[in-house]
Amino acid sequence: MSQIEKETLSQNTFFQNFEINVKNPDFKSLVSNPLVLLLIPRQEEINKITPSSILLESHILIQGQQDPTQFITSNGIKGTLFKDATNQKSHREFVYLFETTPKSIKTIRKYIEKQDFSSIFKNFVEGISFPNIIDTTRPSIVYKSSIEFSEIENPVRICVISNVLGLPSMIPEKIISTTRFIKAIWSTPTQSVQYESAGVRSTIDTENPSDPLHIPDQPENKQSLFEDFKVAINDFKTFLDFLMKSIPQVYREIDNFITSILSSSKPTTKQTGVEMVNLINQMIQRIEDLVPISGHSKSEYQSQIQIKLEKWIVEETYDRIYYQNSDIDHQKDHEFAEKMKRLFFVELEHFDTKSRLSRPDIFQETQKELRKITEVKPPNEKLNCITDACKILGKIFKSNEGADDFLPVFFYVVLKSNIPRLPSTIEFLQFFTDEQKLIMSEQGYYFTNIFSAKCYIENLKPENLTIDPISFALYFSSKPKFSSQKLNSGLTSNANSRLSQNITSNSIPDYEKDYLLKQKFKIEHDFIDYETYLSQNLLNPVIYKSELAKKEFQNFENPQFDLQNIPSFKVSLESAQKDLLDIMNPFNGKSHNPKFNDYFLPKIIEFTNSHINETDQKSSFDFENFTFDKISDLIEKYHEVHKENTEYKTHLAYLLKSQSYKK
């Protein structure tokens, strides 16, 4: 240890030191030590690091501080210091801090390289102050001797210099600052070190330090930066490249945030969304400080930056941030999907609106747009889907009563669109969008429409619809005949149960469990989407309606025969069989025929049920096992055998009669 170092250390009552065994360095315990933060290059795995390649960083730490402390740096940056130095938030705040004082850092690094510690204290004046507590605090410095790291045989000494600058008596007990926080990256003077963190790659030349920490005091040509910016902002990838090259501090900041989300073991919360929105706003401010964005399209540029940064963060972290709290959201989505499934019978006329969907193509277009909400990731893109959907739907509108007429139709379309995971999508948008945007903007208005559609559907009662409450209850309370088990493919369920087993097994480390859990949710969700689609669009309507038809059929007495209509019924029956094929095959792309669906299919089922199953006449038709092939075979067979049979003719007449009865 050099003379100067000793001197310095003796001045500090809060000097701390650590010894780690380089031969078998326990990096994990080092990292978990609140006094030290190890930063390693992202690409490296912790157990592959050789001591000489370690890049160390340490943190300022305030111990014993109960509440987060607000501070202001001498150049006006506000921040918050959290008591837990390992907390990601505090990390971020500090990265921000030191980046605002690049000049100091450059100076300090020079002194460190010269091992001139006393000069550091003299010259390092730009720091942070705690307005209400103490204003002599300075950022602390960690000295990491990379030279010592190369001496493998000896224990490595990490010297930690406190930030109290020889004035320990003035520091209240409760704020004992110990370590950290200059990102001191250097090596022996003859070597250059590759600094690789946050995706920024550059070589630190110790003779001529133009490293990522270097921020030009006077941007050489602000105007040319603006020109570059104007080109870059039009494309996501180009913009990221632009940031990386021209405004690396912003690039690193965002990248750090992404890393902090990905590496955090805690579930992300609403707070993460707030942090993201704030960070983006801060970064826009910083970009504006460096790039002279001006002119009438200034706010347009701002929103473009906002959209790009948001896209970057969200696309990198989506799996992590989408399900805030997996269990609850998962449950909500499931309940909502169930509710929508049960509301299959709701039609537009139940909304008491004069509007009619005169153009089914626009209706489908709207649904297509709405369903995209779950495919795109960035909040802004999701909001655009909603906006576009509303605008498309607005196009068919022939009304001067705006929302009075529009909303019922929109609610109906949402209900019929089967948007997967709507509740969690809405929650995600609420958390990860600037609140002002949701309150004020056009996108916000359309978001409010879908939000209220969700609330409406969630709380839908017969009195909210123009529908006879008994019918509502009858439809709504009938349990879907197709259980999820029936639809569950063997592969999916096997994979899922295997996963479940793995998750509960104790031999798996927590972080892997986390991953497996995520996979499990994914499988389940894909499955819910599929199941909902099948049951709502294809199967359940048929079954429910057939049950109603059965009742109608039973109530029908004293029929009058009209055999003349039989041939035309035969034609209908044949076309009905065709349609049945369409319905039962979701992949042939043909839309179902409502005439068939509403009327003939239930009759056929009833028909087959009561008269065809000759071997077991009394048992009711087994809905669980009916298939198209079975039904159509039976119908054909029956028709062949009985075409001259009086009973058959009678039943055809029944059908025709009940059709006119229905009218």
Add this chain to the structure above:
Amino acid sequence: MTFVTPNASKIVILGDSGVGKTSLALRFTHNEFHDLELSTVGAKCFTKSVHVADKDVHFSIWDTAGQERFQSLAPIYYRNSRAAIIVYDITQKKSFHEAERWVDEMKRHGDEDLVIALIGNKSDLNEYREVKMKVAQEYALKNNLIFLETSAKTGEHVEDLFMKIAEMLPSVHAKIPENLDHNFGIVSISKLEEKEKRKEKKNCC
């Protein structure tokens, strides 16, 4: 920092269905009216900026559905709004009662400094009038509301309505003077009517 125009004010339009909420917003923002020849409005967030009291006020007007069955959804729409325009149809008594209900709700649940305007629309249909102007005026006076009768069809008082709201918004006047509050909208009606007539004459020529 947000990217919403400074001084942007969200205004929500409430009222029974068919009273002309959308038409009112459309008349103000686009100076259009669609009668039987129907428009393709859908539901929209209407925007317009006005200059009043040396300030630019940017309106973001949110249309709502008035049917009774959607009333429980209204809070989602009026949340964070700076002003509420409660519209009734002067030819429909029922719509006035509905408006009273909205006034009560906004008084109870709206922000403290929420500006509330009671608007009797369809003033061009005077011969079918069911709600007396005096009754509505007195009700508005009692409840400190801006009150105007408008016609989205002719445009009568529509501009005035939004100018008044702009004047009343807290960002323009930090505090609303007590006396102004009580007399607002009523004292000036005759003046406005004169002004309106003058305007109409101009339009004729």
